[in-house]
Amino acid sequence: MRLRYLGTAAAEGIPAVFCRCPVCAEARRLGGRDLRTRSQAIVNDDLLIDLPPDTYAHYLAYGFDLPGITELLVTHSHTDHFYATELEMRCSPLAHPEPPVMRIYCNEAVEAKFHRSMPPKHNVEKNFSIVRARPFVPLAIRDYSVVPLLARHDRAEECLLYLISSGGKTLLYGNDTGLFPDSTFDYIERSGARIDLASFDCTAMGQRDGKNHMGLADVAEARERLTRIGALGAGAACVITHFSHNGRLTRPQLEEAAAKEGFLVAYDGLSLEL
Numbered sequence: 001m002r003l004r005y006l007g008t009a010a011a012e013g014i015p016a017v018f019c020r021c022p023v024c025a026e027a028r029r030l031g032g033r034d035l036r037t038r039s040q041a042i043v044n045d046d047l048l049i050d051l052p053p054d055t056y057a058h059y060l061a062y063g064f065d066l067p068g069i070t071e072l073l074v075t076h077s078h079t080d081h082f083y084a085t086e087l088e089m090r091c092s093p094l095a096h097p098e099p100p101v102m103r104i105y106c107n108e109a110v111e112a113k114f115h116r117s118m119p120p121k122h123n124v125e126k127n128f129s130i131v132r133a134r135p136f137v138p139l140a141i142r143d144y145s146v147v148p149l150l151a152r153h154d155r156a157e158e159c160l161l162y163l164i165s166s167g168g169k170t171l172l173y174g175n176d177t178g179l180f181p182d183s184t185f186d187y188i189e190r191s192g193a194r195i196d197l198a199s200f201d202c203t204a205m206g207q208r209d210g211k212n213h214m215g216l217a218d219v220a221e222a223r224e225r226l227t228r229i230g231a232l233g234a235g236a237a238c239v240i241t242h243f244s245h246n247g248r249l250t251r252p253q254l255e256e257a258a259a260k261e262g263f264l265v266a267y268d269g270l271s272l273e274l
């Protein structure tokens with residue numbers, strides 16, 4: 001299984017779209033890996049995770065087959081994870097030939113946002129099938145077993161992270177999770193999952209949070225708990241992503257702090273083999 005990070009920033013990007021703070025100024029000066037677009041990832045070129053406003057830019061930059069993607073996992077309804085307006089373009093005569101039906105696996109809030117956002121013109125909705133992702137209820141998607149898990153984020157909806165297994169490998173992918181609720185740790189323990197790669201929310205960088213996002217100390221706590229329940233072996237990779245400039249570390253500072261914990265810092269375009 002291959003995981004590719006298409007975007008690794010929180011909602012405002014790094015540099016943030018309208019910001020002049022020192023972290024954003026330094027990112028603009030350094031360029032390259034210091035520039036982060038809104039979070040999105042793709043598994044094996046056929047399972048897309050989240051649909052941020054930068055999806056189109058990711059398509060141009062990384063050349064994956066966006067018109068051919070039929071499986072989309074969505075973590076929650078915030079605009080940096082579900083920019084529904086873009087899906088208006090996924091119909092004839094704006095796309096030729098008429099795209100295949102895309103299944104969107106999501107919570108109730110994402111489904112409501114989808115229906116609110118689709119104009120009746122061109123009957124766009126016929127090109128989509130909404131599949132409700134319920135916490136701890138496995139979904140069979142192509143060759144993947146995908147289990148939605150509960151995150152600790154916006155209390156107004158059931159924000160999710162995903163446990164994805166295929167070919168004997170298991171990936172845990174989250175962003176905007178906070179420190180996972182007990183029910184998520186309990187499910188992972190009961191399931192007997194052995195995670196090969198865990199990708200954690202680290203919005204707050206060096207600061208503690210845990211309630212809506214995570215910082216390095218929260219990620220270390222999550223890793224420790226996953227290790228204790230036998231889900232993370234010594235050889236498992238721990239990666240951090242979904243960064244905000246309000247974490248107040250530049251990329252080199254973040255990489256130095258993360259290295260002390262043994263975490264790999266994701267960057268836009270990073271591809272990892274499990």
Ligand SMILES: [Zn+2]
Nearest residue numbers: 010011080176
């Ligand atoms: Zn986010």
Ligand SMILES: [Zn+2]
Nearest residue numbers: 019021024245
């Ligand atoms: Zn800034």
Ligand SMILES: [Zn+2]
Nearest residue numbers: 076078153176
């Ligand atoms: Zn969010």
